[in-house]
Amino acid sequence: MSATNPEVLASWRPGAVRDAVTAFLDAAQDVPVVDRVAFFDNDGTLWCERPSYVQLDFFIDALRRHVADNPSADQPAEFTALLSGDNAAVAAIGLERIGAALAGLFNGLTPQDFTAQVRTFMATATHPSGRPLRSVTYQPMLELLDELRRRDFTIGIVTGGGTEFVRAISDDLYAVAAELVVGTLIDYEFTRDEQDRPVLRRTSTMLGHANEGPAKVTNIQTQLGRRPILAAGNSGGDREMLEWAMATEGPSLALLIDHDDAEREYQYASTAASFAEIEPITDVGTRLGWTIVSMARDWDAVFAPQSSPRK
Amino acid sequence: MSATNPEVLASWRPGAVRDAVTAFLDAAQDVPVVDRVAFFDNDGTLWCERPSYVQLDFFIDALRRHVADNPSADQPAEFTALLSGDNAAVAAIGLERIGAALAGLFNGLTPQDFTAQVRTFMATATHPSGRPLRSVTYQPMLELLDELRRRDFTIGIVTGGGTEFVRAISDDLYAVAAELVVGTLIDYEFTRDEQDRPVLRRTSTMLGHANEGPAKVTNIQTQLGRRPILAAGNSGGDREMLEWAMATEGPSLALLIDHDDAEREYQYASTAASFAEIEPITDVGTRLGWTIVSMARDWDAVFAPQSSPRK
Numbered sequence: 001m002s003a004t005n006p007e008v009l010a011s012w013r014p015g016a017v018r019d020a021v022t023a024f025l026d027a028a029q030d031v032p033v034v035d036r037v038a039f040f041d042n043d044g045t046l047w048c049e050r051p052s053y054v055q056l057d058f059f060i061d062a063l064r065r066h067v068a069d070n071p072s073a074d075q076p077a078e079f080t081a082l083l084s085g086d087n088a089a090v091a092a093i094g095l096e097r098i099g100a101a102l103a104g105l106f107n108g109l110t111p112q113d114f115t116a117q118v119r120t121f122m123a124t125a126t127h128p129s130g131r132p133l134r135s136v137t138y139q140p141m142l143e144l145l146d147e148l149r150r151r152d153f154t155i156g157i158v159t160g161g162g163t164e165f166v167r168a169i170s171d172d173l174y175a176v177a178a179e180l181v182v183g184t185l186i187d188y189e190f191t192r193d194e195q196d197r198p199v200l201r202r203t204s205t206m207l208g209h210a211n212e213g214p215a216k217v218t219n220i221q222t223q224l225g226r227r228p229i230l231a232a233g234n235s236g237g238d239r240e241m242l243e244w245a246m247a248t249e250g251p252s253l254a255l256l257i258d259h260d261d262a263e264r265e266y267q268y269a270s271t272a273a274s275f276a277e278i279e280p281i282t283d284v285g286t287r288l289g290w291t292i293v294s295m296a297r298d299w300d301a302v303f304a305p306q307s308s309p310r311k
Numbered sequence: 312m313s314a315t316n317p318e319v320l321a322s323w324r325p326g327a328v329r330d331a332v333t334a335f336l337d338a339a340q341d342v343p344v345v346d347r348v349a350f351f352d353n354d355g356t357l358w359c360e361r362p363s364y365v366q367l368d369f370f371i372d373a374l375r376r377h378v379a380d381n382p383s384a385d386q387p388a389e390f391t392a393l394l395s396g397d398n399a400a401v402a403a404i405g406l407e408r409i410g411a412a413l414a415g416l417f418n419g420l421t422p423q424d425f426t427a428q429v430r431t432f433m434a435t436a437t438h439p440s441g442r443p444l445r446s447v448t449y450q451p452m453l454e455l456l457d458e459l460r461r462r463d464f465t466i467g468i469v470t471g472g473g474t475e476f477v478r479a480i481s482d483d484l485y486a487v488a489a490e491l492v493v494g495t496l497i498d499y500e501f502t503r504d505e506q507d508r509p510v511l512r513r514t515s516t517m518l519g520h521a522n523e524g525p526a527k528v529t530n531i532q533t534q535l536g537r538r539p540i541l542a543a544g545n546s547g548g549d550r551e552m553l554e555w556a557m558a559t560e561g562p563s564l565a566l567l568i569d570h571d572d573a574e575r576e577y578q579y580a581s582t583a584a585s586f587a588e589i590e591p592i593t594d595v596g597t598r599l600g601w602t603i604v605s606m607a608r609d610w611d612a613v614f615a616p617q618s619s620p621r622k
Contacts, residue, residue, distance in 0.1 A: 179537060198555050
């Protein structure tokens with residue numbers, strides 16, 4: 001099986017980036033199967049994160065239903081700011097308080113109920129472009145997942161998004177099992193029903209830190225216990241994970257998706273980190289030897305066909 | 312493929328317990344593959360936990376090497392109590408302080424170095440019976456793992472032991488990948504070397520609670536995100552996990568290993584929980600409809616052949 005077969009990675013245009021990917025795939029044939037590990041960021045790497053995160057769309061949808069069901073109730077400031085689309089008010093309140101208020105909407109749900117809510121939303125929601133939200137995945141990345149799987153790679157998703165949100169769609173969209181999704185975690189409470197049978201209830205307490213930056217690497221170690229030789233991301237929150245893959249011995253690949261395609265997707269720059277550094281992440285990647293994927297130049301198609309669930 | 316084939320579960324003697332296991336396996340053929348999930352406790356369920364936990368043997372071995380390397384140093388009370396085998400002194404100090412002192416022995420190690428230490432120990436250490444420690448696994452349970460895998464089950468290990476300790480041996484002994492091992496977790500620190508490359512260093516801080524009792528269920532949800540329809544254990548620390556499996560709709564099986572074989576292994580009773588309840592766990596299991604496996608009655612062989620790594 002050779003990566004130079006034109007049917008493989010069909011949506012990747014010929015050029016230096018496609019060559020780097022296929023060279024890595026060929027070199028990885030000599031890596032023991034247990035070490036063939038590839039971890040992918042989700043938002044902006046496997047699917048579109050603009051104009052808003054899909055998970056935020058889901059939260060806002062749940063919030064609208066909550067308010068419709070409780071029309072007379074006084075809504076907290078976090079909710080009125082969000083529903084009015086008042087970005088200045090949202091910024092003034094701060095993401096931490098906004099996030100906690102939104103997490104509270106799902107307080108007490110069982111894991112099954114939360115998953116069902118996500119799947120119901122994803123079955124019908126659409127992107128502002130009119131495309132179903134479940135098909136804002138990137139076709140070239142799906143082809144890469146397929147090819148890695150054919151080559152006996154273990155594939156995981158390491159996301160800043162909610163673990164349970166991404167698990168609800170990961171099998172369907174990416175054929176990635178729940179245990180290979182690591183994200184930002186909300187804790188569960190062990191309770192019992194009237195028949196004394198165990199029931200898990202969602203809390204609104206975050207477990208550990210948000211899964212961004214160095215936390216992506218420590219969480220990979222504690223939750224998955226395997227080290228990637230391929231890591232893919234698109235923002236400063238992925239930097240340490242990509243460096244972690246590149247610092248292995250033997251073949252490795254760090255893929256950085258550059259959103260430079262205003263025509264077919266969006267054009268925006270990510271900085272190395274939202275707090276301290278302001279170096280564009282593409283400059284960091286160039287300095288560190290990453291493979292920088294230009295959506296405009298390297299991808300023949302951007303989005304997956306609209307009616308192609310993965311399984 | 313039928314579980315009644317005599318080659319399957321060959322070390323399980325005919326009888327009610329074997330019938331219950333094969334009936335479950337047959338019924339599970341109608342369960343969607345994504346829901347075919349089986350989680351196993353490790354100590355006392357997949358391998359022998361007497362006269363001492365294998366992980367404690369490893370810790371004591373590391374402690375002996377530490378003291379030999381630092382002969383002139385004043386040793387803390389935790390270490391002298393452990394090395395003298397003074398169980399009363401160990402009990403007086405308390406397991407929490409003992410555990411923290413032992414975890415400190417590995418402070419600063421990289422994941423690779425810790426794994427290498429475990430594997431070096433396991434390659435040569437022996438059980439008091441003379442049997443290599445790597446073959447104190449139970450042959451009937453290995454056959455069950457094989458049969459579940461043939462039937463497309465996802466198999467995980469949910470242990471009170473250290474996650475990283477069990478991951479170092481899970482692929483070799485059980486063909487279970489690291490991401491499907493959930494145990495008691497020690498945190499890692501993200502650091503950088505002189506070349507500014509990322510390095511993970513082990514701390515001695517426990518992440519969350521010890522993985523016992525209700526924590527086994529919440530950790531299954533947060534770390535694996537899948538619910539078992541088969542759970543196996545041998546002590547009060549497994550009670551909630553077994554109840555969690557039994558409370559699913561559709562076919563389910565809760566297996567409780569009863570250590571009642573003084574001749575071939577050990578004879579001891581576990582209580583429902585170490586703190587509050589004193590009901591024997593076998594009584595709890597009988598009341599709750601679990602399948603109670605008598606090692607003396609139901610197993611034709613106890614231990615795996617001494618020279619049979621799983622892969």
